[in-house]
Amino acid sequence: MTTLADIDLPDLPHPDYASGGLNAVVDVANVYMQNAVMLFASGWDGGQPDMIAWLGDKKLLSADGKKLTKDGAQTLEPGSSVLVDGYDKQRGAFVDKTSQLQAQNDGVNERAIASFDTSNKAFQDVKEIVNGLVTELSRKPGEHQLTRLPDGNLHLTPAEENRLLQLILEGVDRVHDTIEDADSGMRRDAGNIYQMIPDLPRNPYGNAPDAGSLAPWAPTASNATWTRGTGTPDDIIAKAREQLALGVAEIGGNNVPMFRGPDGKLYKAPYNINDAWCAAFSTWTWDQAGYNVHWTNPNYVPAVWNDAKHMGLAANISSAQKGDMIIFDWEGDGTPDHVGxxxxxxxxxxxxxxxxxxxxxxxxxxxxxxxAGSLVGVVKPPSNQARAS
Known part of the structure; x- marks a missing residue:
């Protein structure tokens, strides 16, 4: 049985005489590659995080340091200068990303990866990539190009820093591709097996998520209500897609969703609450689509789920339909913590x-x-054909 210790990758060391910016990149690359392996081993269905795309979105990659694949993902242009000048000033963005990825790593528990086979070729390939980076970053000072600063201190030359940066990001890119290819292959094989199953009467969605040893959900008192509105599920999707097309995103992980208007200026999204905003977005989307639901706390996922149970709007994940809110429990602790x-x-x-x-x-x-075990259930939009009793 695989344990978390079995899939622990070696830490990438800070090169001697490196700048704070280079060390910050080393740290986020280290946690990112561990994140990729842990999510893969746990059977995560949310897709692999793409660090290169994140760098591009944050405008940290130089124009000649990136290229787009057919699906729009950003990858490295081999042999190019990979990061914009003055990246050391962007150290805070790297630190924030490292913390975010580490928090996700900490949320993967032993039970989630117990069935993973550590002889998996993708995992072994990732270990080889990481070990190669460890060797390169661990070289003695005399093996790296150094320069002496005006204050008398030694430092890696700009050319040497850029070379190491490129090696690190190329390693990150290779890890992402390795895990993505392995994950796609597993899904393709699973799909082929599904198609070969005799067409017997069965639930097309498979088994319900395993509740494991978690205690059953027990709704508490709620005064949430809903009244008849004018919307349809198509209206919900239309509103959500409108916002998606705006490219709404935070800046530096500050919990403030922003988008760029036609005038080129940045504006706060209407569902900004200066805090975790997944529930605020979902509630806003329903409201804009013409659904009148009055949650006890529209910005708090456990409250939304509890209210949905109280009003009879909660349903099993197998009944999911467009326009529903979908509830997640990333931690597997029985308390919902995300909604879309x-x-x-x-x-x-x-x-x-x-x-x-x-x-x-x-x-x-x-x-x-x-x-997926992280899916708790769905919240159905209330009927707009009749007033709730």
Missing amino acids: IVESVDPRTGRITTIEGNSSDQLKSNSYSMN
Whole structure:
């Protein structure tokens, strides 16, 4: 049985005489690559975080240091200068990203990765990439190009720093591609197996998520209400897509969703609450679509789920439909902690496509297997055909 210790990657060392900016990149790359392995081993269905795309979104990659693949993802242009000048000034962004990824790593528990096979080729390939970086970053001072600063201190030359930066980010890019390819292959194989199953009567979505040893949800008292409105599920999706098209995202992980207007200026999104904003976005979307639901706390996921239970709007994940709110429990502790909007459900595969606020610090579309253990259930939009009793 695999444990967390079995998939622990070696730490990337800080090169001798490196700048604070280079060390910050080393730290975020270290946590990112561990994050990729842990999410893969735990069967995570939210997709692999793309550090290169994140650097591009933060305007940290130089124009000649990136290229776009067919699906719009950003990758490194081999042999180029990879980061913009003065990246040392962006150290705070790297520190914030490191903290965010580390928090996600800390949320993966032993039970989630118990069935992972540590002989998995993707994992072994990632270890080889990381070990190569460790060797390069651990070289003795005399093996790196150094310069003496005006204050008399030694420092890596700009050319040497850039070379190491490129090696680190190329390693990150290779880890991302390795895990993505392995994950896609597993999904493809699973799909082929599904198609070979005899067409017998069965639930097309598979088994419900395993509750494990968690205590059943026990709703508390609620005074939440809803009244008849004018919206449809299509209206909900239209509003969510409008916001997605704006490219709403935080700046430096500050919990303030922003978008750039036609005039080129940045504006706060209307669902900004200066705090975690996934519930605020979902509630705002329903409200804008013409649904009149009065949650006891529209910005707090446990309150929304509790209110939904009270009003009879909560349902099993197997009944997910477009326009529903979808509830997540990332920690697996029985307390819901994230919510998004169901954009669509593939009736053949049972995969759910979502639009989620505060997903990797942005408004983002994600895809999940309906069997994913992190999915708690859905909240149905109240009927707009009759007033609630």
